[in-house]
Amino acid sequence: MKIYVDADACPVKDIIIFEARNEGFPVVLVTSFSHFSNKEQPSGVETVYVDSGAEAADYRIMGLARTGDLIVTQDYGLASLGLAKGCTVLHHKGYRYTNENIDELLQSRYLSAMARKSGKRTKGPKPFTEEDREKFRKLFKLAISQIENT
Numbered sequence: 001m002k003i004y005v006d007a008d009a010c011p012v013k014d015i016i017i018f019e020a021r022n023e024g025f026p027v028v029l030v031t032s033f034s035h036f037s038n039k040e041q042p043s044g045v046e047t048v049y050v051d052s053g054a055e056a057a058d059y060r061i062m063g064l065a066r067t068g069d070l071i072v073t074q075d076y077g078l079a080s081l082g083l084a085k086g087c088t089v090l091h092h093k094g095y096r097y098t099n100e101n102i103d104e105l106l107q108s109r110y111l112s113a114m115a116r117k118s119g120k121r122t123k124g125p126k127p128f129t130e131e132d133r134e135k136f137r138k139l140f141k142l143a144i145s146q147i148e149n150t
Contacts, residue, residue, distance in 0.1 A: 001025060001068050001069055001070065001147050002025070002026050002027070002028055002064075002065075002066075002069050002070075003016060003020050003025050003026070003027045003028070003069070003070045003071075003072070003144075004028050004030060004061045004064060004065050004069060004070070004071045004072070005027065005028065005029045005030065005071075005072045005073075006030060006057050006058070006061060006071070006072065006073035006074070006075060006078060007029040007030055007031040007035075007047075007057075008031050008032055008035055008057060009074070010072060010073075010074075010092055011092055011128050011133075012072070012092045012133060012136050012137075012140075013029065015133065015136060015137050015140060016072060016140065017041075017042065017045055019137065019140055019141055019144065020044070020144065021042060021043075021044050021045075023144050023145075023148065024044075025044075025070075025144060026044050026045075026046070027044060027045045027046070028045075028046050028047075028048055028064065029041070029045065029046070029047045029048070030048045030050060030057045030060050030061050030064075031047065031048075031049060031050070031057065032049065032050055032051065032052040032056060032057060033049050033050070033051065033052060034052045036049060048060060048064070055077075058073075058075060058077065058078040058081070061073075061078060061082075062078070062081050062082070062085070065082060065085060065087055066085075066087075067085060067086035067087065068086065068087070068088075068147065069087045069088075070087065070088045070089075070090065070143060070144065070147060071087050071088070071089045071090070072089075072090050072091075072092060072140075073089065073090075073091070074091055074092055074093075076097075076102070076105045076106050077106070079091070079097040079102060079105070080097075080102050080106060082097070083097060083098070083099055083102055088143050088146075088147060090136070090139060090140060090143060092128075092132070092136055093128070093132050093135070093136065094132055094134075094135030094136040094138070094139050095139070096139060096143070
């Protein structure tokens with residue numbers, strides 16, 4: 001099992017790396033070349049760079065991921081594809097994407113896009129909090145322990 005992270009705007013990379021290394025799971029950070037860094041990653045962590053195109057990271061993750069892998073993303077479209085492939089998919093705000101909630105999330109994204117297209121202003125995401133970090137940490141630890149036990 002590998003953990004794939006849609007890493008461009010992921011605020012919990014440090015949690016993912018720490019907890020995954022504790023459990024011995026490899027982590028693949030997929031990010032665009034515009035976020036290139038010479039920073040050396042710890043063992044067990046690989047960085048894959050992709051073009052800066054809108055869905056380049058999503059396509060790469062879907063090309064690499066296999067059934068049973070874990071994906072962390074805030075992108076509902078990627079989450080939907082990951083679920084269809086049999087992956088566990090988590091959002092950095094500490095909730096799990098499921099076959100039961102993904103349609104509603106995709107529908108809300110579509111309606112917001114249509115509202116913006118017609119000139120309406122929509123709210124952006126709420127600020128990421130320390131509470132969100134801890135909620136994610138708990139969910140992530142639970143998810144990797146469940147995967148370990150299967």
